[in-house]
Amino acid sequence: MGQATLSSAQDSLTVRDNRTGKTYTIPIKDNAIAATAFKEIKAPKKPGERPENETEKGLRVQDKGFLNTAVIHSTITYIDGEAGVLRYRGYPIEQLAERSNHLETAYLLIYGSLPTKDQSKYWETEILRHGTMHADSEEFFRSFRYDAHPMSMLTSGFSMLGSFYPEANPSLKGQRLYTDGDAASLATMDRQIYRLIGKATTLAAMAYRVRQGRDFVTPPTGLSYTGSFLYQMDHLGEENYVPNPILEKALDVLFLIHADHELNASCTTVLQTGSSLVDPYSAIAAGCASLYGPLHGGANEAVIRMLISIGKPENVPSFIEAVKRREKTLSGFGHRVYKTSDPRSFIVRKTADEVFKVTGKDELLETAMALHDAAMKDEYFIKRKLAPNVDFWSGLIYRAMGFPLDFFPVLFVVPRVVGWLAHWRQMMLQEGGVKIWRPRQVYVGAGKRDYVPADERTPVIGLKETPSFVEHGGITKRTMLATFKSKAKL
Incomplete structure (x- = not known):
């Protein structure tokens, strides 16, 4: 320059x-x-x-929250937020949702093209074959409290998987394990991809059944990816148990449209973690932890809690006014990327109609419709481009299907593992190799200061500048009041 x-x-x-x-x-x-x-x-x-x-x-580029910073060249997912466009490898999400399925779309996202019948058969067989867990994993899941959050269990479960496969760890097998791009490297990479996608449903089902106090179920044969998932969650020994095909298809559609969404927070976390060349299980666990946050994977749960708080349709107008006064939070509308409509929301709405035919209409549906209609007609929301997003309807489907609220983020993670792996694989094989992600900062803290002995220091008092005082109770309080020989003097 x-x-x-x-x-x-x-x-x-x-x-x-x-x-x-x-x-x-x-x-x-x-x-x-x-x-x-x-x-x-x-x-x-x-x-x-x-x-x-x-x-x-030299100048630094400051971009809080990555509002306009591109960190990678990608060929996977394209989003036009202004036009409401979402494409996987060039294919519109609407076409894929109508004509494809989740595992076929997973192949597309990871390898770049739609598979032939033979390729699809091999791919699906390998994914489903790798769903079975090591016997020791049962003891691992049983170690959680009965009321542990399923996302905590799932995040830990992904990390646990890495301990079973030392041949998948670059720290043990060499840092070029996944970056060489030769046949052996690609085979090792693909084996971990089979395992992670195959075991994602198994881990999720195990987290679910721990909460239910039920024994774990070995993945069945002869069922689809989502059919196997429903079987593992719900089977209680019934003969020839087969999940409802409408619910199985609906879950597959939801998995497909949630499979990837470009460099969202969790995908970026996977790539940030993966850039250190850590094993893929640890990278996926990091992505799972990122998605756990209420600003990301908890959005559809927040929609249901919002609708419950509204109650009846006649309460919608007062809720709308409270939102305008910033007294209430509107969940399920607007998006960080989409500035018009979320293309996935139309697919989910159609899917919801099919599900409700089987389950019956959710009691919150009328409230949701009233809120949807009111917001779409209100100038306040129109000016701010707050259209319904995918989370507004998906939560209603999950609720109608009988999933507990805190399991909603798990149903987000299972399909999103596909997108995370697609981006991780792309980064491992990118031209020029992998460079560890190391953002810059703009330091605005104190300049150089000289150390001052403790008895010469002036105390700094402030809510954010000093540790909080913690009230102790129970055994801690009693122990602090007790006297014993080994107690340290404070």
């Missing part, structure tokens, strides 16, 4: 640094610029300026 020239004027960005008067030309490729190019824009430190600003080392 240097002085601008006429030949480089097109497909470039011309930047003038008013601090120095210098002009720089930054190339534009695929409508993006390299953040590292700004490191060449340097200036002398001003008198009295903090050395921590590192002005002489």
Whole structure:
């Protein structure tokens, strides 16, 4: 990067640094610029300026929350938030939801093309074959409290899997285990992909049955991916038990549309973790932990809790007004990416109609419809582009199917494992190898300070500057009041 020239004027960005008067030309490729190019824009430190600003080392790009920072070149998922478009490898999500299934779409996301019949048969067979768990995993799951949150169990379960497969750990088998791209490396990678997708439903079902106080079920043969999942959750020894085909299909559609959504928080977490070349089980566990948060995987649960709080349809107008006054939170509307409608919401709404034919209408449906209609007609929400998203309807389906509220995020994780693996595999095989992700910061803390002995320090008092005082009770309180020989003097 240097002085601008006429030949480089097109497909470039011309930047003038008013601090120095210098002009720089930054190339534009695929409508993006390299953040590292700004490191060449340097200036002398001003008198009295903090050395921590590192002005002489070049400009830094500040982007809190990754609002406009691209961290990877990808060929997997395309989203146009303004137009309400979602495509997997170029295929519109609407076409896939109508004509494909979850495992076929998983193949597409991971390997880049729709499989032939033979390829699909092999792929599905391997996935389902790898659903069986090691016997020791039963003891692992039984160690959780009866009321443990299923997401805590699932996150721990993914991490546990890595301990069973030392041949899958680059720390043990060499850091190029997944990055070589040769036949042996790809075979090792694919084996972990089979295991993670196959065992995702098994882990989720085990977390579910721990809460129910039931024995675990070995994955059956002859059922689909979602059929096997429902079987593992619900089978109690009945002869020739087969899940309802309408619910099985509905769950498959929901899995398909939740399989990937580009670089959301959990996918970014998987890639951030995976960039250290950790084993894929640990990376997936990290993604699971990220999705656990209420700003991500808990959104559909929040919708149901919101509808429960509203109660009847006649209470919707007062709730709408409370939202406008910022007294209430509106869940299930708007999206970080979509600024019009969420294309997945239409698919889920259609799926909901099919499910309700079998289960009966959820008592909250009328309230949801009233809220939907009121919000779509209200200028307040129209101006803010707050249209219903996928979470608004999916929670109603899960509730109608009888899943507990805190299990909703688990039903998000199981299909999203596919998207995480697709992006992880892409990063492992990217041209130029894997570079560990190391964001910069803008340091605004104290400058250099000299150490002061304890008896010479002035106390700093403040709610955020001092540890909180914790009230103790029970055995801790009694022990603190007791006297005994080994008690440390404070």
